[in-house]
Amino acid sequence: MFNAIGIWVAIGLTICVYSFLYKDNPLFKFAEHLFVGISAGYLLAIAYHTNFLPYIYYPLKSALTEGKYREFSVLIPSLMGLMLFSRFVPRYNWMVRWPFAFLMGYSAGVKIPVIMQADIYRQIQGTIQPFGDKSSLWAITNAVMIMLGVICTLIYFFFSRERKGLSGGLSEAGIIFLMIGFGASFGYTVMARISLLIGRVDFLLQNIPFINSIVSNGR
Amino acid sequence: MKRQIPLIISFVCGIFMLIQFFIPHPGFISVYRGILNWARIIGVFALIIGIGTLVRLHFRRITRRSPGWFYSVVVFAGLIVTASAGIIGGTRGKLFVWIFQNINIPLDATMFSLLAFFMASAAYRAFRARTLDATLLLIAAVIVMFGRVPIGDFLWQAVAPQSWVDKVPFLPEQVAEWVMSGPNMAARRGIMIGAALGAISTSLKIILGIERSHFASSSQ
Numbered sequence: 207m208f209n210a211i212g213i214w215v216a217i218g219l220t221i222c223v224y225s226f227l228y229k230d231n232p233l234f235k236f237a238e239h240l241f242v243g244i245s246a247g248y249l250l251a252i253a254y255h256t257n258f259l260p261y262i263y264y265p266l267k268s269a270l271t272e273g274k275y276r277e278f279s280v281l282i283p284s285l286m287g288l289m290l291f292s293r294f295v296p297r298y299n300w301m302v303r304w305p306f307a308f309l310m311g312y313s314a315g316v317k318i319p320v321i322m323q324a325d326i327y328r329q330i331q332g333t334i335q336p337f338g339d340k341s342s343l344w345a346i347t348n349a350v351m352i353m354l355g356v357i358c359t360l361i362y363f364f365f366s367r368e369r370k371g372l373s374g375g376l377s378e379a380g381i382i383f384l385m386i387g388f389g390a391s392f393g394y395t396v397m398a399r400i401s402l403l404i405g406r407v408d409f410l411l412q413n414i415p416f417i418n419s420i421v422s423n424g425r
Numbered sequence: 426m427k428r429q430i431p432l433i434i435s436f437v438c439g440i441f442m443l444i445q446f447f448i449p450h451p452g453f454i455s456v457y458r459g460i461l462n463w464a465r466i467i468g469v470f471a472l473i474i475g476i477g478t479l480v481r482l483h484f485r486r487i488t489r490r491s492p493g494w495f496y497s498v499v500v501f502a503g504l505i506v507t508a509s510a511g512i513i514g515g516t517r518g519k520l521f522v523w524i525f526q527n528i529n530i531p532l533d534a535t536m537f538s539l540l541a542f543f544m545a546s547a548a549y550r551a552f553r554a555r556t557l558d559a560t561l562l563l564i565a566a567v568i569v570m571f572g573r574v575p576i577g578d579f580l581w582q583a584v585a586p587q588s589w590v591d592k593v594p595f596l597p598e599q600v601a602e603w604v605m606s607g608p609n610m611a612a613r614r615g616i617m618i619g620a621a622l623g624a625i626s627t628s629l630k631i632i633l634g635i636e637r638s639h640f641a642s643s644s645q
Binding site for chain 2: 208211212213215216219220223224226227235236237238239240241242243244245246247248249250251252253254255257258261262279280282283284286287288290291293300303304305306307308309310311312313314315316317318319320321322325326329330332333348351352353354355356357358359360362363380381382383384385386387388389390391392393394395396397399400402403405406409
């Protein structure tokens, strides 16, 4: 029963959202606002169980009941978290800078080596490594093309010099690679959305009884 | 104090996180984990502020009886029921899982699938082959789209001479794969490396206190 109601709710909401294809209407607005509310509630519940309880509540509880005074250290970030609320009080809104400074400094420091390793070294490695594969002319041609593409794209993004002569030609070639890349990414994204659409339509066909019976008879 | 202390905090945190990566000493790892937990704790409060702002906005709409205030009631209902179900019953509770499976997932998938229609109309405007760039964009997108659906191979097998089909039965799929792993990969790598260099320079600016725009919201 519980599951059957769930399927009907899902069917109803799917139709509410698709009604937007006709025009903006109350059914779509209802589904849209419900989605916002439920997503916020979901985030709140997940944050409560994965962050609040293990990192704030349980340490403080063990500090108070078991005498683990070291756990009181969670009060420092909690205080910094509370400082975020000072943005609502104009007189004290300078206090919001402290937690921001912590978060920005922390994430900036963490990012530098990680980005260096994953987005620079690994990508350069991936560009050079195929040159080791000399099994066919096709593999070598591909490796050369990818390397040229990477260099031309990088030159296109190099704004510190005027684009003329060789750098102008290479940056033009960079645009060609970029356009193919954007087109391919666009096509890929369209297909991902289409597969979601097929999934939803299939869900409706499978679960609305009279449509399901028509489809089954057709087979 | 109002200006200097935040800069010192940024500098100390940034430099520590930077050097701990290169020093796998248990002491450094322990401090790193501590700082990670601190960031999580601050994140909880940031989430509360975000949801608080949402609640404030919709509460105002309800109290002022603004046009469409009823929809704000729907937001509240969704928020309160889901959060209560998750907090009281746990994230594996029956009601929380039911809401996630029968409301959240269908709405999420349907909203994103709706984009297929809007992307089709956007594609019509973007892909009119007026220039070389737009033509390349069009050709790459069509190749990838045809290579990802069975109809691409079906058309190839129906239209192309049999001797070609025998040699390469799935040409659209193979060409799409080559576009994705060849020119597309080259462009993506170029963008990735460029963006990474930009992110590193911005991170260094934040650590050294040259970049301060994130403090701009507190103008006092």
